[in-house]
Amino acid sequence: MTASANDDDVLAALGIKPELSRKMGPFGNFAISFSVICILAGGMSLFGFGLGHGGPVVMLGTWIVIGFMTLLVGLSLADVVSAYPTSGGPYFMADKLGGAGWGWVTGWLNLLGLLGAIAGIDYGAATFAGAFAQMQWGITPTDGTTMTIFGCILLGHGLLNSAGVRLVTVLNSISVWWQLGGVAVIVGALTITPAQHQSASFVFTHFHNDSGFSSPFYVLLIGSLLAGYTFCGYDASAHVAEETNDAQTSAPKGIVRSIWVSWAAGFVLLAGLLFAMQDYTATQNSATGVPPAQIFLDVLGPSGAKALLLVVIVAMLFCGNAEVAAASRMVYAFSRSRALPGWQSWRIVNDRTKTPTRAVWFVIVVPFVLALPALWSPAAYGAITAINAVGMTPAYGIPVLLALVKGRDYRPGPWSLGRWRRPVGYVAVVYVVAITLVFCLPQSSPITTESFNYAGVTLLAALLLAWGTWLTRGKQRYQLTAAHTARPGEAMISEGF
Numbered sequence: 001m002t003a004s005a006n007d008d009d010v011l012a013a014l015g016i017k018p019e020l021s022r023k024m025g026p027f028g029n030f031a032i033s034f035s036v037i038c039i040l041a042g043g044m045s046l047f048g049f050g051l052g053h054g055g056p057v058v059m060l061g062t063w064i065v066i067g068f069m070t071l072l073v074g075l076s077l078a079d080v081v082s083a084y085p086t087s088g089g090p091y092f093m094a095d096k097l098g099g100a101g102w103g104w105v106t107g108w109l110n111l112l113g114l115l116g117a118i119a120g121i122d123y124g125a126a127t128f129a130g131a132f133a134q135m136q137w138g139i140t141p142t143d144g145t146t147m148t149i150f151g152c153i154l155l156g157h158g159l160l161n162s163a164g165v166r167l168v169t170v171l172n173s174i175s176v177w178w179q180l181g182g183v184a185v186i187v188g189a190l191t192i193t194p195a196q197h198q199s200a201s202f203v204f205t206h207f208h209n210d211s212g213f214s215s216p217f218y219v220l221l222i223g224s225l226l227a228g229y230t231f232c233g234y235d236a237s238a239h240v241a242e243e244t245n246d247a248q249t250s251a252p253k254g255i256v257r258s259i260w261v262s263w264a265a266g267f268v269l270l271a272g273l274l275f276a277m278q279d280y281t282a283t284q285n286s287a288t289g290v291p292p293a294q295i296f297l298d299v300l301g302p303s304g305a306k307a308l309l310l311v312v313i314v315a316m317l318f319c320g321n322a323e324v325a326a327a328s329r330m331v332y333a334f335s336r337s338r339a340l341p342g343w344q345s346w347r348i349v350n351d352r353t354k355t356p357t358r359a360v361w362f363v364i365v366v367p368f369v370l371a372l373p374a375l376w377s378p379a380a381y382g383a384i385t386a387i388n389a390v391g392m393t394p395a396y397g398i399p400v401l402l403a404l405v406k407g408r409d410y411r412p413g414p415w416s417l418g419r420w421r422r423p424v425g426y427v428a429v430v431y432v433v434a435i436t437l438v439f440c441l442p443q444s445s446p447i448t449t450e451s452f453n454y455a456g457v458t459l460l461a462a463l464l465l466a467w468g469t470w471l472t473r474g475k476q477r478y479q480l481t482a483a484h485t486a487r488p489g490e491a492m493i494s495e496g497f
Contacts, residue, residue, distance in 0.1 A: 007085075007247050014096075015481030016086060016242075016336075020329075021354035024169050024243045026250040031172035033234040033258035036326060038121075038319035039266035040179055040312050042230030045124045047273065048291035051284050053443070054223030055208030056274045062220070063270060066227035067263035069431040074234055074259040076400040076428040078252035079421055082413030085241035085248050088333035093399035095480045097406055104474045106398045107334050108466035110235070113391030114327035117233060119367035120385040121323055122157070123374065125316035126150035131288040132309050135302060143375050151368055153317065157324045158364040164353035165243050168325045175318035182311040183265050187272030189308065194276050194299045203274045210284075212445030222443050228435050230266065232389045234258050235396060236326035239333075252415040327363040332356035338477045383454030390439040390455040391462055397432030400425050 008018045050059040077090075084093045090110050095103025126149035130141030139145075161168060191197075209219050237254035241247040244254075277283050278298040286294035292312070296305035335346035350357040374381035403410045404425045417424055440456030470478075 007242075007245065010085060010248060011242065014084065014086060014092075018242065019349045019354070020087070020242045020356075021165050022243050022245060023166050024240055025245055026253060027176075028169040028172060029237050029240060029244045029247075029250045029254035030257045031169070031176045031254075032240055032322045032325060033237040033254055034179070034261060035172045035175040035318050035322035036117075036233030036236045037231060037258055037262045038179065038233075038315060038322075039230060039262050039269055040182055040315035041121060041124060041319045043226070043266050043269050044128075044290070044292045044312050046226040046229055047270075048284060048286075050223060050226040050270075051208065051280070051291060052210035053225075054219050056203050056206045058207065058220055058223035059226055059270055059274070060204060060267065062224035063227045063263075063267055066224055066231060066435070067259070067266070069428075069435070070227075070231040070234075071256070071259050071263065072424050073396055073400070073428040073432060074255045075417060076403075076421070076425045077235070077238075077396050078255045078415065079412055079417050079425075080399045080403050081238045081241065081255065082248045082252045082415035083411060085238070085244075085251050085413070086333060087239050087242045087329040088337070089235050089238035089241075089330060090395045090399050091330075091334065091337075092480065094402055097399060097402035097410065100474070100478060100480065101470060102398060102402060103337075103480060104339065104470045104478055105463070105466040106395050107330075107337075107339055108469070109391045109398075109462055110395035111327075111330055111334060112387045112462050112465075113232075113389070113393075113395060114323065114330055115363060115366050115370060116385045116388035116391065118154075118320060118323050118327060118363060119370045120388050121316060122153045122320040122367065123150050123371050123381075123385075125153055125313060125320060128290060128293075128309065128313050128316060131290045131293050132306060132313060134288060135293070135297075135306050135309070147371070147375055150371060153320060154364045154368055156317075157321045158361055160321055161324050161328060161360045162350075162353070162355065162357050164355050165240070165325075168321070171318060172322050172325075175315070175322065178311075178318060179315050180261075180265060182315055183269045183272075185311060186308055187268055189304065190272050190276035190295070190299055193304075194278070196278075197275045198277060203271060208280070211443065218441075221438050222441055224435075224438060225443070227266075228439065229389050231259065231262070232392050233323060233326070235392065236322060239326040239329040242329070248413045249415050252413075324360065324363055328356055328359040331359040331362050335359065337480050339474065379450050379452065379454070383458055386439075386453070386455040386458045387462055390436060390459045393432055393439070394436055394459075397429050397436075400432075401429045404429070 011018050080093045086092045091103045091107030094106035126146045129149050130146050133139045211219055213219055234255050237251045241251040244250050273295055276299050277295050283291045283294045293309055296308045331346050334340055335343035340346055346359045346362055348358050370384045443453050444451040
């Protein structure tokens, strides 16, 4: 029996009819999560935040700690993924382990987190593209031009993902080497070129606080968000499990490998930037709006800076494209369970590419709408996209917790932590609760409408949305493994809440 046949048998045992094209290997599965984590996106976008919220010692110290804790969460989640390798990812696991209500809430948290991630990643890429345009052509980016670039990026990602999983896999594989090569090129250039470097004492011990809060411990907590926000999205390996060969082993390994490789490469990247920084204040207040770009300018001049900025922008584009692939599979699976309005449409698979094409365009249009408030209020945009990490992280912890509660009734898959599952799992769950609370803490003082951290409000809104839709819709219509053919008359109905 072939590996593909074995994979299909696993899905059949879970009540799922295989519909997607299973053309992704172990490396491709690892590549999609590594591309979504994207240290060249998260590390670069949040570098300025780190400089003002603890400085070098907090940036590097919390990268080590958060990376390790994320690895424990990834190990625990991977154990459950091996038992339930489906496109639904966390919500499917939560349903199987805790019941329909748990599955519904987890699904909405995961879905909103994925949509917020696409909005954040691709809008960030548009911002970096605007910084490049300013350096190259002297064009000062406006909110309107940034939104236009953002829309074009989303459109490109929609077209690429509509072409099928084979192309997505090729692009993700290129992304791995682009990111690792990009880190090597950036760190190499910043190591060789500068006439002077910061001292090791500065890089590993210097504390800097512009947050407005006086407590070093509190600043340490909020400073950890550089790493906390970056280490998200590794559930992508689960969402493409139905397109991965030997998924019960390949998907768990993809999750774990993506985390530890990102952990190691990200530390090298951050350290390289900090050693090469020439002027702390000038870097924070860069006219480009992108502090790492100022380091590139100071060290390499305009030409070198633009070349390295292009490396980062391309990495961000790879990241957004991978996130679209993961999110579209989650939308497809969630619609397969009749959880979304108009589910009949979003669960349709293209006969030629074996890709859920309509789900792809769903996750293109919704993030664009989510980002529109940026035209009027950065605070409103931040409030909406804050659901990224604060939604996805709890979605990772819920199935891990439910598997622990299940006790001996939980049956792991072929990839398992064995006797380490419970101790690692409990630590992982405690960390998920802790980092979720930290995501919601105020990050600047004084607290105003512009500086307010809306993550907690957004999380509460997401939970209320999940609870409300469960009462009004989920109890009646949600079915984890609903029939794949609509009942008479359903195909023409456009369902709403």
